[in-house]
Amino acid sequence: MVTQGFIGATQDGKSVTLGREGSDYTAAILAAMLQLESVTIWKDVNGLQNADPKLFPDTVKIEAISYSEVIEMAFYGAQIIHPKTIKPLQNSNIPLYVKCFFDRALEGSVIKSDVGNTPYPPLIVLKDNQVLIQVTTKDFSFITEDNLSKLYSIFHDLKIKINLIQNAAISFIACIDNREDKVTALKQELSKDYKVSVNDNVHLLTVRHFTPEVIFELTNKKQILLRQETRKTVQVVMK
DSSP states (O other), X not given: OOOOSSEEEOTTSOEEEXXXXXXXXXXXXXXXXXXXXXXXXXXXXXXXXXXXXXXXXXXXXXXEEEHHHHHHHHHTTOSSSOHHHHHHHHHHTOOEEEEETTOTTSOOEEEESOOTTOOOOOEEEEXXXXXXXXXXXXXXXXXXXXXXXXXXXXXXXXXXXXXXXXXXXXXXXXXXXXXXXXXXXXHHHHTTTEEEEEEEEEXXXXXXXXXXXXXXXXXXXXXXXXXXXXXXXXXXXXX
């Protein structure tokens, strides 16, 4: 069967595109509907890498990775398989192979439900052109549920995705993409009830399955504005 990759239609028959990665999404939907054994996506690289090869010269190929890990990386901004492609495959437990069309003999990478105890290399995502916004209450009231609800509503209404968030007693910090129109509208709206300060031209570094050595290498001689760390993930806003 041969079909188009990214053209669809509304319920009333109007033609539409399926958006970014629409061809991959089409393949995933068809595979789930037909209950196929696997899906293969052909790209110009030998499988998935642990970082963007355009930004990091010494990347490592990932042999196998789980659906959930790919979704995590996409959330943090990696130009990797879109989560909407993963979801129908995950629902039907269909593995997704990413291979190189320059050399079909190369094994590539596989995305599947369970990769066992296979260790991951540090998975690195670097987002440039970010803005760090700090919001402080004017009356020194706490940033609790009421204020958080109001702040989230502002970001939601302006359709601004928060890439990193942190709040303290009377302040709220968010890192967002530096889109001038969105940032201007956000500052105007927030300034009605809060004090607002902005750091622009910052970078957001996310490392999953980090090591101290990798974090040191990537942040050495950088000005660290904010750092968050969990058991698996470090995020750093830096200049």
